[in-house]
Amino acid sequence: MIRKEVQDHFIENAETYTRLTNEKLPGGLNAEEVIQTMVERTGKCRIIMTENNTFIDENLKPVFADPAALAEAEADELFAFACRLYSVPYLEDEGKSVDQFLALDLFKALAVNAQASGKIERELQCQYIIGEICHYLNGIMFTAEAIDAMHRVLDLAGDYISIKDKKTRYYAAVAYRGLTACLFNYGSYREFFDTVDKAILFYARQDVRSLDPDFPWDEFTNKVYKLQGWVGSHLEFGVGKPIDEDLAERNYQVLVQGFDSRELEILHGQDREKRRAVILEDTKKTEKENGMSIACYAVSAFHTGHVTLEQYLDILRDCLAVQFEWKDPPRDFVITNNRINVVITCSAILARYLNRISSSHEELPGVALGLFKFLRGISLVDLSLIEAMGDELQCVMDNALDIQNRREYIDLILKTTTHNHLPTYVHSMVVARMITLITKYFIDHDPAKLINMRGAKTAEEVVALEEEILEEANLAGMAHDVGKISYIQAVSVTSRRLTDNEFFMIKRHPGGGFKFLDKEIYGSIPDVVRGHHKDHNGKRGYPPEFDNTTSPYQFMIDICTIADCIDAATDTIGRSYQINRTADFIMNELIELAGDRYNAEAVEALKDPEIRSQISDTLNNYRREAYYKAYREMV
Structure with missing residues (x-):
């Protein structure tokens, strides 16, 4: 058993280490002060690393070596500790991440233990959190692992109503939305649409709704519908083929329902101030989506002929302007993930079409510099979110940067x-x-x-x-x-x-x-x-x-x-x-x-x-x- 004060010290160490490495040096230092400050921080970090490595060697190595051998009380204690390292967002948890990679390894070990001991609900909880962490980490390897974990959750959930623990049922319900999001990121579009249909049918079931009436069933139904619409923007990149016309129209019909006639008139019009106001209002209204609805609507509307190229680019310009000018967005990794998604995707599409208009278009350098300035301004730990957007990032570089100047590039x-x-x-x-x-x-x-x-x-x-x-x-x-x-x-x-x-x-x-x-x-x-x-x-x-x-x-x-x-x-x-x-x-x-x-x-x-x-x-x-x-x- 790991004493609570020992757990507390590890977590305090991890948070201090992150703060020391994330924190910018104060301004106005001379050369010696810079070196002295860096050496002091590094010395503190080295002590923390030594202590935390000792903690892992003494307390967690045996767990990773033979997780099936854990006694029930030990497994319960480690599950609680792992949840302190990474708490799941969306539900009543705050989505705090102290050490997501170590948490991932712990939840994997605990899933093995739960499977070996026949604890279905505990394994379901672990598999959901594994899927959530891997989805957050992005990248091909992690997204594939997230898909496997979410599939396992749904297999374990069975008919849902037989699950006794309420929070475990919530994990099972959210897993449908999680699986669609993972398939969306992975580019598995055939399975994506099959899963969308299954999710919508599940969220409409009266027996599950009556069992958990306080679960936001309609909200998650809308999330899945919107994911279906967002596929259109994703197909701009990474799949190497034109957007299918029927798919684009289906996306458009889903997304256009999110706006009234006044909003559509403003989005299609010439008044940039009013359009930015609509985009900002939508961004704050659908906070977790963070403005993705309008950006993705613009993609679908353009590819189905509902807006002109110039209208399309104007909407993208203003989506970027709103994100760049938003002074104090909420600190939440779901919001941040979507914000990064909006900025990189809009920058990439804008760079691509401006380059097609003219390879020397006067706006192109500003698109690239604006994106890179934004990326340098986000939190260090959020940079991992952009690996899955490599195609879009490369598109900005190829279309908007002067690669002839090798040193500046x-x-x-x-x-x-x-x-x-x-x-x-x-x-x-x-x-x-x-x-x-x-x-x-x-x-x-x-x-x-x-x-x-x-x-x-x-x-x-x-x-x-x-x-x-x-x-x-x-x-x-x-x-x-x-x-x-x-x-x-x-x-x-x-x-x-x-x-x-x-x-x-x-x-x-x-x-x-x-x-x-x-x-x-x-x-x-x-x-x-x-x-x-x-x-x-x-x-x-x-x-x-x-x-x-x-x-x-x-x-x-x-x-x-x-x-x-x-x-x-x-x-x-x-x-x-x-x-x-x-x-x-x-x-x-x-x-x-x-x-x-x-x-x-x-x-x-x-x-x-x-x-x-x-x-x-x-x-x-x-x-x-x-x-x-x-x-x-x-x-």
Whole structure:
């Protein structure tokens, strides 16, 4: 049994850690004050992480090892603790998330225990919460898991009326809506519409309504109807085919019922002030949906010929304006999720159609900058919501950003990715500096190693292209972690060692970054981004689908891997999740491990006294300068 005061201390630690890593530094600090504040925060976080890891080792490891062996009283206690880590939104709970990944693992273990002990209602509760957490986390893996969990809930629910516990019945009822939402996000449209029909029939049953008359049956019926309508906007992206006309009309008929004739006249008209007032009114009226109704109505109305392209774009512009100008929206993850959905989707559609009108349309830069400013302003922990919107985000980049200016483009994405999290941004700056130093060493001593960089075919061409190659090497270092845009929370606000699910998310970032930069103009950078976590021989590391050994830029990938490892292992200012090493220690370790894991030829640079001195100076002095520079730019 875990004493309550021990549970309280773990939760207090987790909340403190999140606050310390989320909290921006105060303005007006000088360089030494920035470093001192960061070191103090990191020191506190390191203590918290040590304590929380000890808590897990002593209290939870046995649970994860054999959950079926838990006694009933132990299972009840752990269920209550897991609910303190993550309480479910929608119903009477407040939807608080202290540590959703640890809660996810606990609820999975408790579901196994409940199944083994024949406790159907407890398993139903656990499966629903598993589905809810996975739905919140988004991403293909988590959405698929959420669908499986919601299916299991409905299987366990049976006829519903035989469930004795009222709250458990509520979970079963909400699971229909949860399953439709998961199928919607996953793109399983055939099953989505089948489930919509089943949900509407279930919510209309008089026997279940009379059993729980205080449950908002009509509200959830409307939610399912509106999800059906929202499919139209989702089909703009990710499925690679035009919207089906019959489906679009069906969506339109569902959505148009939500507005009276006066509202429709204003939405279709020229008065932007009145239209924004209608959008804001709808946003506040349907708070949990947060304005999605009008944005999705606009999509369906356009694709069914009920509004012109200009009317369509005007509605999208004003949907964005309302979200950007909303000073103090309620802090609720359902509201936040939908708000992010509205902003990214409207930005993507607007960018796509403005680009079709003219690739140099004067509005395009503003669409991209407005979106990225919005993303940098939301809470750090909410960034995980956007992974499922990768197609829309990519659409904005492809249509509204000047990808020809490589440094500005990478810097914009990087600052959004790091989200004012100084250690992650500084890590990219330091890695970029070290890659540049090591690349310069090989240009001077063995330029043939860099053949293919910037199109060089000979060692002589490498030397002639020195300035361009060094610039690209530096950009590769700055860009290597841009794929962390929706995973940053897993490395920055987790007050303990990573769970398997968190590590799975982290392992996706090289592939995610590659998608942002998969353009010919970026030369070696996409391969460096995708391959910097692969062993030199290609047999270990991630992503498994990328064969770094066949890349024409393998040597540059290997240089980035070395620089990445050196900085990650030595940052005592901002990293709290490992024991830091000295520069000499880590460089000697890389030399010893050269061969299969690290490129022995690339590691040769670390034996050079001048390079060792330059790297040590980078870690001891430039890193401090980088923290202050990042503070001034981002805070």
